[in-house]
Amino acid sequence: MNALLIALTFSAAQPLKVWHGYRGGEESALIEAAQRFTQETGTPVELLPVPYQTLASKLTSAIPHDAGPDVFIFAHERLRQFQRLGIVDRSTGRLEPRTYLPQSIDALTLDGETYGYPLAFKCVALYVNKKRVPKPPATTDELEALLPALSNPKERRFGLAYESGEPYYHAPILLGFGGALFDAQGRTTMNTPGMAKSLAWVLKLQERGFMPQEVSGALVLSLFNEGRAAMVVSGPWLAADIHKDIDYQVVPLPTVSETGLPLKPFLGVEAAFVSGRAEQPDIAHRFAKFLSLGAATQLRVEKGQQIPAELAAYETEAVKSNPLIAAFRAAAANAMPMPTTLEMARWWEPMKLTVRGVVQRTVTPEAAGAMGDRLYRALNRQSPPPTSPTPWLITLGVVLLGLFAYAFVDSRRGLPWRQRYPDTWRAVVYMAPAAIGIAVLVLIPFTVGISLSLFHYDAGTYTFVGWGNFIDILGSHDYSITEPLSFYFTLGVTILWTALNVALHVGIGLALAILLKEPLLKLRGVYRVLLIIPWAVPNYITALMWKGMFHRQFGAINGILELLGIEPVSWFTRFSTAFAANLATNTWLGFPFMMVVSLGALQSIPKDLYEAAEVDGASRWTQFRRITLPMLKPALLPSIILGTVWTFNMFNVIYLVSGGEPGGSTNILVTEAFRWAFERNEQYGFAAAYAVLIFVVLFIWSAFTKRLTTEKA
């Protein structure tokens, strides 16, 4: 009877939808906590793990459409944006602030209201290999004294490693050397003595060979696990992957001897937020609060190795006996909660370019600050003056009317319709399904995308600005046309990129297809399958492999160069070599497709043509030029035209291999558009204007190829 009752309440209760980005131990802890909540309240919980990189965009698109979760777990840094979009609900009054670490409540407070329930915090600290560094350094002087003995760049051993090109990791050093993110008015400021000193210090460590270059999170882990880096800077997430044989300890970052200030990392607070449009807000708040306290905290500590935000947790045995948690709590005492202001979102991208400029030695530490300020102004554009959309709407109406009128008049002229177009009805039947699909799913979003380019977007509001965005782009307002940020520079790079790639793809693809056609080749099938591999393995993973192969110190390509007695190359510090790295990757990725297309196309050439040519005594080369090439053209041309369009818009390779380095010079138009939309403070209108320009360039190009194809016919 009892069981039946429970079953009834179970089926009656609507499940609570929860989205999160956790994996591994953190995920198991969440699953178990959710199960306990269901036991206590009878409300089932439906958990959805989402890749962390897409979680934010998924939340911002789903919740306003009422397709989102009731509760989501996210770091606090996007809180201001979430609040503006109305996708988070206040927790003021429901949450008891004194239960949590004060810093975590600060992080979740906006305009005097709190949002969400703090679960855990994350900041970086120093991981020290005990065998190589018995006494961890407390100051930068001690650190610098230790480093020479620990480093040997020839043997690829380093005293210290961290992601030196990332603003998140440079921020502690910047703050430790007395620098600041913002001036007294809260505006971003880069040109400060602290900035120059912090960058000079980093450059010094790198130039003396104490630190490796081009460091990614994965490299930090590998270096520490192989004992090649004696000390690394990372957060609590590193601990789970450290090899069992490595005896290590975690300590707060050292104090800067020159200023007496500690290196001050950013503090990120993870919280359970209730959606602003939750279907069951009360039970959602209850669940979010449940996750942040007591038994759920215990689970998160024990299974997920999280550093809890709840104060009471620090009195428990599980936390007291855990050295990692104690170390990170100590590190957090010096940390600065990452600001949630809109200005913070504007800080990242110019800061990243500035720091990378210095570690790649394209700018001196002294000049970097001024460059950073200039980049900040260029990347965070002022809105063009708003204008009235009425003239635009009138023009659009007139143009549409004109088009209809023309179509009507045109149909009355010349031969009767039936004679000119005898197959119209059959064509409608054959074409309708495809045409409807394209009209709805491609043309509508396409039109909306194009119209976005006439707006300026800032933190949730669109303003109509007419040509404003285009004038800014084409007038190259904030930078000369030879700078990487300028449209013309990027266009030049894009055209060079497209031309070289397509030539290589078609050349190599066709050559291989012709070789593979040889009928006496026994291993044909094997070769064909092996050569298709670059196309078959998803390109986002092979692009990452190639990036690894081009690494300055650990890449296979420099390894081969060294074997051949050639000086290793810093691939991503010069335009020419970075571009070559992208090109090599994309050639590798792209030739199999052209090979397959050519293989298919070669089959469409009737064999008797060759037989006739043999009889006439034509050489192989003549056969190739007179039969193969002309016959291939109709089947190959569409692939070449589309291949050009795809290469022009090839996002993954540029973004993942060179990432635009050095200084954004290897970006192509589509990666620029992406960065304006998603990395430079969501300037959607400006990004759409870039997209429209991409479209215009390709449109002109296609009009040109259209002439090419019709000439042939």
Add this chain to the structure above:
Amino acid sequence: MRRASPLSLWLINLVLIFVCAITLYPALWVVKLAFSEGQAISLSPSPLPDHFSFQHFIDLVGHVDSKGRWIFGRQLFSSLLVASTTTLIGLALAVSAAYALSRFRFPAREAGMQTLLITQMFPATLMLVPLYSLLQRLGLLNTRAGLVLVYATASLPFCVWMLKGYFDAMPKELEEAAMMDGASPLQVFWKVVLPLARPAIAVTGLFSFMTAWNEYILAATLLNDEALFTLPVALNRFVDEYKSEYGTFAAGALLVSIPVMALFYALQKHLVGGLTAGGVKG
């Protein structure tokens, strides 16, 4: 055709082996990562694993969600279902549209071809936001059907262009002959045109399948249920800002590549053995 001499055959083999070696080296790194212990990338240039282990595959394939569902199996099924329906629907739409564009005379034919090309020119990431609202209104959000429709229309332009090019190159005489023999237009299309177009259909089919099979951003945005996720979405959880599990990711990438390789192998004979000149004499 002239027969190749043994010497030139050797040369061809040599060139192909060399190209295969270059092709395989980076791919072997994926294999190495997948079969190594731990999640760290290895720093030695050898493309063979230092410590051999199946652990990543076991973790990945054995993954069970909080409701005890065998999630990897469901996601594999989801991927296969989405990719194969995309291929079927995409091909059905593309073959008929391409045939009409190649053979019929009707208004706005050129404009139609150009429109198809144009849709490829606007960066897809900027169409995501409007597409999302649209699918929500159509009630297709968080459904495989919605995803299939989006993929099928996204791959249509290439398929239509590819097939039209092929149909254009195909001699009309065969169809005319069939008509003379009393075949209906539908019979001509079904019995004469389609079998002849096999190589092009194989290429476009492979292409549609891969578009759907490897796509990640749309799937991650449009689907809200773990059991509906396609494999690339599931895999992308292993690499993120804080922490990357490259080993598991690589193991997944290998598993994801296997069906594509198998499909390619199966399609090979159609890719090559399709059109013979026998039917068109004079």
